[in-house]
Amino acid sequence: TRDDFDLAAVYVSDAQYNRNIFFETTPEAIRLYLLYNHWVLHIVVYAVIVVDLALAIFEDPAVIPLPIWATTLIELVCLAAFVVRLVHYAKVISRERFWKDPKNICIICVILLSLTDIVIYGSLKATGYTAVRWSRVLRPLLLINITEGRQLRRAFRSIRNALPQILYVFLLFMFSLLMFSLMALKLFGKKGLTTTDGDAYFTSYLEIVFDLYVLVTTANSPDIIMPAYNSSVYFAVFFIIYVLINTYIFMSVFLAVVYNNYKKYLKEEVRQLVRANRHKMARAFGVLQEWKGGEGPVVTQASWNQLVRLVQPDISNAHRELLWSVSDNNNEGCIGKVAFVQLADLLNMTVIVVKSRPHPLQTSLPSLYLSSPSQLVCRMVRHRWFVYAFDFIILVNAVFIGLDEENPLIANAEWAFLALYFLEILLKLYTFEPKAFFSRHEFWNWFDTLIVVSALIATIINSVVKSSGGYTSRQILDIVFILRVLRLIRVVDSIQRFRAIINTLVRIGPTILTFGQLIVVVYYIFAMVGMELFKGKIRFFDAESTDPDREFCGNPLLKNSLFAKYNYCKNNFNDVVSSFILLLELTVVNQWHDILFKA
Amino acid sequence: TRDDFDLAAVYVSDAQYNRNIFFETTPEAIRLYLLYNHWVLHIVVYAVIVVDLALAIFEDPAVIPLPIWATTLIELVCLAAFVVRLVHYAKVISRERFWKDPKNICIICVILLSLTDIVIYGSLKATGYTAVRWSRVLRPLLLINITEGRQLRRAFRSIRNALPQILYVFLLFMFSLLMFSLMALKLFGKKGLTTTDGDAYFTSYLEIVFDLYVLVTTANSPDIIMPAYNSSVYFAVFFIIYVLINTYIFMSVFLAVVYNNYKKYLKEEVRQLVRANRHKMARAFGVLQEWKGGEGPVVTQASWNQLVRLVQPDISNAHRELLWSVSDNNNEGCIGKVAFVQLADLLNMTVIVVKSRPHPLQTSLPSLYLSSPSQLVCRMVRHRWFVYAFDFIILVNAVFIGLDEENPLIANAEWAFLALYFLEILLKLYTFEPKAFFSRHEFWNWFDTLIVVSALIATIINSVVKSSGGYTSRQILDIVFILRVLRLIRVVDSIQRFRAIINTLVRIGPTILTFGQLIVVVYYIFAMVGMELFKGKIRFFDAESTDPDREFCGNPLLKNSLFAKYNYCKNNFNDVVSSFILLLELTVVNQWHDILFKA
Ligand code: NA
Known part of the structure; x- marks a missing residue:
């Protein structure tokens, strides 16, 4: 029946996308489940989360201040969206499973706590008290606990799993640190040495x-080494041994432990995933199986076709027939369980269909397009010297970018370069079939066109603004500059080896994205706590400011500190953007001890 | 015959120690080859190399100046030793192989060039000219090219092998750096920003x-980020993207490339080694094989025993019989080729023989040792509370070390701690069989005894010096302090997990040693070049010095530089010890740009 096919299709696509939701198998629940997994809803959920997290930009201490009623309203809308999503989820799975899942409990808690906090904060503010929006720390928990946060949860789990081992290495490191400190105290404490500051x-x-x-x-x-070293060469040996043991050996052991644990855990996770997917596919097979003389249960080609069309409506007939011929390699018109369970993996494979479709101009204006001058142009564009010529133009362009902007010759040369790049794209579109040129895998064509077109638009806007108002908009000019330099990256694509490295980077993109989310979660929590604790403690003054407080970042505690001397005043927790930049700087490690002392 | 057994023994021990020398098979050459591989000669070679490299301490610019005739004499002795070693090697292998090996050619070249340099340098100095000892750069090449430098050569080969791939990543990194710099120039160049220094x-x-x-x-x-960040928050984004791409992503790709290449290359090397070893064992088998009724060639137990006794004279009978029973597991009295080739691996296995030998006191004074008070002491020492008690004593000791030394109570407590530690060792020696207590695998027992005995000796010397001369020797006191703190490390052994981590570190010790040699080679070459180029350019003045040049390290170019302000004057190339410390500091990375500018 139709419902059976729907059920089987859900199992297959769950296996395809590694979803692990134990939905109810009633037709109604399946329809709701299909809706729950619709890509539009995924995007809406992520958009709501981004809006919810971005509220920190507008809430006190704000980058762009908005009234409290506005931010509260937006937050309530976001929370309502999460409630709707959760109710939808509750209708898909059984009541028992819903309440046993800590993810759901966590989301409900976050929503309830946020509502409580909003009420308390609002009433305190209305009566003129100071109040703290403490529930903002909980917001990233939503990102972790939504159904879509599967990868993120896996990353957190793998870190949690490595923790005990990491802890022991850390304890041994701390022991070594304490021992060396004790030795340093005995060796240098009574020598009366002084630092450069006296x-x-x-x-x-x-x-x-x-x-x-x-x-x-x-x-x-x-x-930190110099005073001891100046006192005796032999003391330098102490520091060298210290750095060798604690920086190099311990860090190696540390990295090895983290890496090995992560790999071991990942292997286990992948094994579980494969087992779960096989299970789902077996269920799908159980729904669609028919009995054929003596050979045990099978799925016929007709059922299989209908299933695949349901799972992936946009699949081409050729692609589907290819997949079938791979599954039914004995050409029996039906497949057994073993061949059937491969379907999810087969659907995940990227099949690049090379179609040598004729150029649209060839079909519409054959006499013109196939004429010998036109064919000469096409041959020219396909020639490798065409690539070399444009690589050379890029190099010349790089030199021109480096030269002084205010020279009118150089400013006008920019138009020439833009025209050349635009001409290149047009020539390529004339020579190659446009749909193939802009196919999904042609990253560099997309990149090129996007950059050149945006640069053209930005440059035109810039000159229009300049000639009408007589002044140059700084922001537009900055964008024009960035686009101009980005254009040069194209040269990387010409070198085979570079392309290989870039492709590797693109392939590990999703992993980087997951870890990016992880870092956002951690930073967000720290930023929220830091803002509540330290906001306004340090103020930044413009270079033109004549305020006497400018000398010590508006905080008398920082008088004569290195922090103020190095002009680090902008490294503060006064708003969410500053906080994020500060946390990033601390991660980058250098001079962090100076920055840290401001607290 | 005796010669056959000698030849087979040489093949087996070559396989056992991974030696790859194609020696001549005449009895005479074999005897010379056995001598060549004698462990005393290995130590002599390494000692000569250490002396040769250490000459840099005594040669101009010297840490401890010695007259030129003395250093030249020592160097000539070292070179003579290398000549003798090389002649010895030439007698072991065929003339053709000797001259085809680039290692030998390299050693000969280094020796000849060093002699030439000594003659030129000596005659120039004698006639009063300035001269440069350029051949000192070549000295580390001896360490690489001697027969014993096998591991070091492998490390260099693996690095050379990864170079092309590393180069491409580096080029892409340079491209990215140049692009970002161009962007930075366009974004910030015309904004009129200034650094904190103006x-x-x-x-x-x-x-x-x-x-x-x-x-x-x-x-x-x-x-470097602050001026742009102070001008606009958006510019911080530029630097964040820059650091993310160039520090994190590029460094990850870089490490991944190095690691993968190294692993791939190491696998290939190990495969070749295994093949070569099997080949050597097959030859040994060929020498000793006998024909036994219809079963193909075999080696009898008698021949095998004689061979093993030759290869490893100190092997116990029990150990040898165990190895034979592993090889001849059907108990046939002879083994085939397949079983025979395992011999080298079997000999490399560590067999820990647990002998429950009675305590020597039990045999000499049984009535006393087995009396009930004596047995009570033994049971007490074996109890785990004995370990806990001494862990607690160590902790108390740590607190006492941290307290003020000049308090007489604390100074006397040191004697009590020393007595306690000494008592612990004596009690353990009373309870456990001394030979088992000091067996080769009992690292911590050795460590403990060594530290406690040295601390005892140093403390006694210190108090003798103090009471006789009335003053405290700083050097002896420093040693006493270090030994005192090192004693605390023992506590690590009590915690199972820590012991596991330490054991891992001990196991990777040889690899670390090889890389240490590699780093010494690289540093030595840089230090020699640096010393010739920069010696005396920067001078270090004592804190008491009133010389006006002290302000700028004796170099007018450094007037008002950060280098002089931070008191970095001792970071110079004035002698080999300073050079090594400087190069290590540059490796540790921080502030390296400030240090570098002095050149
Ligand atoms: Na650093």
Whole structure:
């Protein structure tokens, strides 16, 4: 029946996309489940999460301040969207499973806590008290616990799994740090050494522990070493042994432990995934199976065709027939269970169909397109010297970009380069079939066209603004500059080896994206806590400001500190953007001890 | 015959120690070859190399100056030793093979060039000219090219093998760096920004390239970012993207390429080694084989026993019989080729023979040792609370070390701790069989005893010196302090997990040693070149010095430089020890741009 096919199709597509939801098998639930998995709803969920997280930009302490009623309204809409999504999910799976899943409980808790917080915050603010929006820390939990956060959860699980081993390495590292600090205290504490600033050097145990810890990250090298080294060459040996053991050996062991654990865990996860997918495919087979004389249960080609059309409506007939011939390689008109369970993997394979379709101009204007001058152009464009010529033009362009902008010759040359790049794209579209040129796998064609067209538009806008208003818009000009330089990246595609490296990078893109989300989650939580604790503690003053507080970032505690001297005032927790940049700087490690001291 | 057994034994021990020398098979050559591989000669060769390399400490620019005739004499002795070793090698292998091996040619060239350099340098110095000892750069080549440098050559080969791939990643990285620099020039060059020192910010292309290159190593973060970030938050995004792409993504790709290449190459090397070893064992079999009724060639147990006794004279009878029973598992009294070729691997296996030998006191004084008070002591020492008690003593000791030394109570407590530790060792020796206690695998027992005994000796010397001369020797006191802290490390052994991590570290020890040699080779070459180019350019002045040059390290070029301000004067190429420390600091990466500018 139709319902059977729907059920089987759901099983197959669950296996195809590694979904692990134990939906109810009633026709109604299946229809709701299909809707639940619709790509539009996935996008809506992610959009709602982005809006919810981005609210931090507009809430106090804000980058762009909005009134409280506006941000609260937006947040309520977001929370309502999550409630709707959760109710939808509850209708798909059994009640028992719904309440047993900690993900759902977590989402419900976050929603309830957020509502409580909004009410408390609103009433406190209305009565003039100070209040803290503490529930903002919980927002990233939504990103982790939604159905779509499968990859992110896996990443967190793998980290949690490696924690015990990492902890032991860390404890051993701490032990080594404490031992070395004790040794440093005994060796240098009584020598009366001083740092360049004239402070006592290595006299307090806790300070030594901190300094040596910073040395592991190499952030205060070689300043921390110099006083001892100046006193005796042999003391340098102490620091060398310290850095060798704690920076190099420990970090190697640390990385090895993390890597090995991650690999081991990932292998186990993949094994479970394969088993679950096989199970789903077996169920789909069970729904569609028929009995054929003595050979056990099979699925006929007709059922199989109908199933594949349901699972992947946009599949071409040729592609579907190819898949069938792979499954039914004995040409029996039906397949057994073993061949059937491969279907999900087969559908996931990318089949590049090379169609040598004629150019549309060849069909519409054959006499013109096939004439010998036109064919000469086509041969020219296909020639490898055409590529070399444009690589050369790019190099010349790079030199021109480096030269002074205000020279009118160079400013006008930009138009020539733009015209040349545009001509190149037009010539290629004339020579190659446009649909093939802009097919999904032609990354560089897309990149090229996008950059050149945007550069053309931005340059035109820029000159229009300039000639009408008489002034140059700084933002537009910056964009024009960036686009101009990005155009040069195209040269990478000409070199085979570079293309291979870039392709590798593109392939690991999804993994990077998952870890990007993970980092956003962690940063967001830290930023929210940091903002509540430190907002307004440090102020940034414009270069033109004559405020006397400018000397110490508006915080008397920072008078004469390195922090103020190095002009680090903008590294603060005053809004969410500053917080993120600060956290990134701390991750990059250098001078972090100076930045950290401001708190 | 005796010669046959000698030949077979040489093949087996070559397979056992992975030697790949195609020696002549005459009895005379074999005897010379056995001598060539004697462990005493290996140690002599390494000692000669260490002396030769260490000459840099005594040659101009010297740490400890010695007259030229003395260093030249030592160097000539070293070179003579290498000549003798090479002549010995030439007598072991065929003349043709000797001259075809680039390693031998390289050693001969180094020796000849060194002699030439010594003659030129000596005559120039004698006639009062300035001269450069350029051949010192070649000394590390001896370490690479001697027969014993097999592991080191393998490490260099694996690096050379990965070079092409690394080069392409590096080129792509350079391209990215140049692109970002161009973008930075266009974005910031005309904005009139200044650094904290008031210098123009990002106006010259080459300076931008250098600054952004330094940023990849994170050494100038966040200082280089601040001017742009202070001007606009959006510019911080530029730097974030830059660091993400160039520090994280490129470094990951870089490490992945190096690791994969290294692994691939190592696998190939190991495969070749296994093949070569099997070949050697097959030859040994060919020498000793006998024909036994219809079963093909075999080696009898008698021949096998004689061979094993030749290869490993110190092997116990029990161990040898165990190996034979593993090889001849059907108990036929002779083994075929397949079983025979395993011999080298079997000999490499560590067999721990657990002998429950009675304690020597039990045999000499049984009535006393087996008396009930004596047995109570033994049971007490074996109890786990004995370990806990001493862990607790160590912790208390750690606190005492951290306290002030000049308090007489604490100074005397040190004697109590020493006595306790000494008592612990004596008790353990009383309870456990001393030979088992000090067996080769009991790393911690050795460590403990060594540290406690040295601490005892050093403390006694220290108090003798103090009470006789009335003053404390700083060097002896430093050693006492270090030994005192090292004693605390013992606590690591009590925690199972820590022991596992330490054991892993001990196991990768040989690999670390090989890479250590590799780094010494590279550093030595750089240090020699650096010393000839920069010696005396920067001078270090004592803190008490009143010389006006002290302000700028004796080099007017460094007036007002950060280098002089941070008191980095001791980071120079004035002698080989300073050079090594400087190169290590540059490897540790931080502030390297400041250090580098001094040249
Ligand atoms: Na650093």
